[in-house]
Amino acid sequence: xxxxxxxxxxxxxxxxxxEQMSSVELEAGAYFPGDRDYAIEVGPSGFDPVNPKHISKQxxxxxxxxxxxxxxxxxxxxxxxxxxxxxxxxxxxEARLDTEDGRGAVERFLxxxxxxxxxxxxRVLESPPGYRFMDHPQGYISVMNLASVREVAxxxxxxxxxxxxxxxxxxxxxxxxxxxxxxxxxxxxxxxxELTLFKPIVRCVATHVNLETGERDIDMVxxxxxxxxxxxxxxxxxxxxxxxVAVGDAIEA
Numbered sequence: 001x002x003x004x005x006x007x008x009x010x011x012x013x014x015x016x017x018x019e020q021m022s023s024v025e026l027e028a029g030a031y032f033p034g035d036r037d038y039a040i041e042v043g044p045s046g047f048d049p050v051n052p053k054h055i056s057k058q059x060x061x062x063x064x065x066x067x068x069x070x071x072x073x074x075x076x077x078x079x080x081x082x083x084x085x086x087x088x089x090x091x092x093x094e095a096r097l098d099t100e101d102g103r104g105a106v107e108r109f110l111x112x113x114x115x116x117x118x119x120x121x122x123r124v125l126e127s128p129p130g131y132r133f134m135d136h137p138q139g140y141i142s143v144m145n146l147a148s149v150r151e152v153a154x155x156x157x158x159x160x161x162x163x164x165x166x167x168x169x170x171x172x173x174x175x176x177x178x179x180x181x182x183x184x185x186x187x188x189x190x191x192x193x194e195l196t197l198f199k200p201i202v203r204c205v206a207t208h209v210n211l212e213t214g215e216r217d218i219d220m221v222x223x224x225x226x227x228x229x230x231x232x233x234x235x236x237x238x239x240x241x242x243x244x245v246a247v248g249d250a251i252e253a
Contacts, residue, residue, distance in 0.1 A: 001174060001178055001181070001252065001253045002173065002174075002250060002251070002252045003145075003171045003172055003173030003174040003178075003250070003251045003252075004171065004172055004173050004248060004249065004250060004251065005169060005170075005171055005190070005191065005245060005246065005247050005248060005249045005250075005251060006146055006170045006171060006172040006247070007020060007169075007170045007247060008020065008021040008022070008023065008024055008168065008169055008170075008245065008246075008247060009021065009163070009166075009167065009168055009169075009170075010024075010032065010033065010034040010035045010168065011035055011036055011166060012034055012035070012036075012037055012038060012074075012076040012083070013036075013037075013038040013039065013040065013074060013076075013083070013097075014036045014038065014039040014040070014057070014060055014061075014062060014133040015039070015040070015057075015060060015061050015062035015063055015066075015069060016061075016069065016072065016074045016085075017072070017073050017074040017075065018163055018166060019075060019076065022246060022247055023244060023245060023246035023247070024244070024245050024246075025242070025243075025244050025245075026141070026190075026193040026239050026242050026243060026244075026245060027239065027242045028239050028240060028241055028242040029238070029239060030140070030239060030242075031132045031134070031140050031141070032140065032141045032142075032168045032239075034076075034078075035132065035141075035168060036127070036132045036133040036134055037126065037127050037132065037133075038097055038124060038125065038126055038127065038133070039060045039061075039124075039125050039127075039133035040060055040061040040106075040107070040110065040122050040123065040124050040125070041059055041060055041061075041120075041122070041123050041125055042059065042060065042061060042065075042118050042119065042120045042121075042122060043059075043119060043120020043121060044120070045059035045060065045125075046059070047059075047125055049125075049126075049128045050128075052127070052128055052131040054134075054136075054137040055133075057135055060133065061110060061114070061118075061122065062206060063206040063209045064204050064205045064206040066114060066117060066118070067208070067209040067214050067215065067216050068113075068114070068117070068214040069110075069113075069114075069214065070209050070210065070211045070212070070213070070214040071087060071088055071212075071213070071214040072085055072086070072087055072110070072113060073085070073086050073087075074086075076097075081096055081098065082094050082095065082096055082102075083095055083096070083097050083102070083106060085106060085109050085110070087113060092109075093105050093106060093109045097124060097126065098126070103123075103124040106124055107121075107122045107123060107124060110122055135204075136199075136201075136236060138198050138199075138236065138238065139198070139201075139236045140198075140236070140237065140238045140239055141168050141169065141195065141236070141237050141238070141239060142166075142167040142168050142169070142201060142234055142235065142236055142237070143167060143168070143169045143170075143171060143179075143188070143190075143195070143234065143235050143237060143251075144162060144165050144167035144169070144170045144171070144233070144234045144235075145171055145172075145174050145176070145177070145178055145179050145234075146162060146170055146171065146172045147172065147173075147174050147175055147176040147177075147178070148176050148177050148178075148179065148233060149162045149165070149233070150176070151176035151177065152220075152223065152224065152227070152228075152233070155223070155227040155228070156218065156223045156227065158218070160218070160220075161210075161211055163211055164206075164207045164209065164211065164220065165201075165203070165207060165233060165234050166206070167234050169190065169245070169251075171251045173251075174251075178253075179200070179234075179235050181253075182197050182235065182253055183197065184197055184198070184199065185197060186253065187240065187253075188237060188251065188252070188253050189250070189251065189252040189253075190245050190249065190251050191243060191244060191245035191246060191249035191250070191251075192243030192244045192245065192249075193239060193241055193242055193243035193244070193245055194239075194240045194241035194243070195237035195238065195239060195240060196237060196238045196239075196240040197235060197236075197237055198235075198236040198237055198238055199235070199236050200232035200233075200234070200235055200236075201232055201233065201234040201235060201236055202231055202232055203220060203221050203224060203231055203232065203233055203234075204221065205220075205221065207220035207221065207233075208220050208221070
């Protein structure tokens with residue numbers, strides 16, 4: 001079973017804009033580089049950077065809780081170390097996430113954007129070494145089969161933006177639902193790296209959100225259940241062998 005890497009994405013801040021990459025260097029036993037390094041808590045989340053434990057995404061600014069966040073477009077400039085936020089009106093902020101002043105600017109921008117929808121004070125959190133703000137503590141890297149996404153779009157009769165699923169690697173050239181033939185602990189060759197399958201990804205209401213309008217316009221979980229008898233789409237893997245992965249590379253199970 002062989003396909004190709006169509007696109008690669010990271011999500012520097014949990015819940016905010018995906019950023020496309022042409023290639024990535026994966027490290028065995030590590031998380032996807034630059035992915036969910038930061039999260040923004042809504043009121044005290046209980047996160048302890050000295051003793052970090054997995055915390056529900058509902059404690060953070062995520063699309064599942066605040067769909068309007070999709071209208072905020074963000075970008076992390078690695079060269080400058082600055083984080084950019086902007087809304088549809090052109091108002092924006094450029095700040096560093098590694099300084100107190102910079103984090104404060106981001107917090108104020110999003111607090112004003114969300115207004116009364118945010119019931120608590122926003123605070124930017126940075127992940128300590130060996131930890132990421134993932135939906136699942138063992139979701140080191142996520143892979144999405146684009147043929148399966150197209151099959152969902154066909155079944156529901158409307159286009160589906162694959163970025164709704166916030167994966168790291170989107171692959172093409174496989175048949176729809178080819179991932180259902182993969183089993184736990186199966187190895188997957190991805191470019192110069194090797195992945196080990198952990199589990200299918202259970203989808204949530206974040207996938208209901210239109211990434212341009214910030215409105216919930218597709219009951220994605222309901223549609224998956226109605227048409228396919230499932231609530232999973234996409235797969236979590238761990239990185240068993242490091243290596244470079246680039247757009248156009250082969251994927252083989």
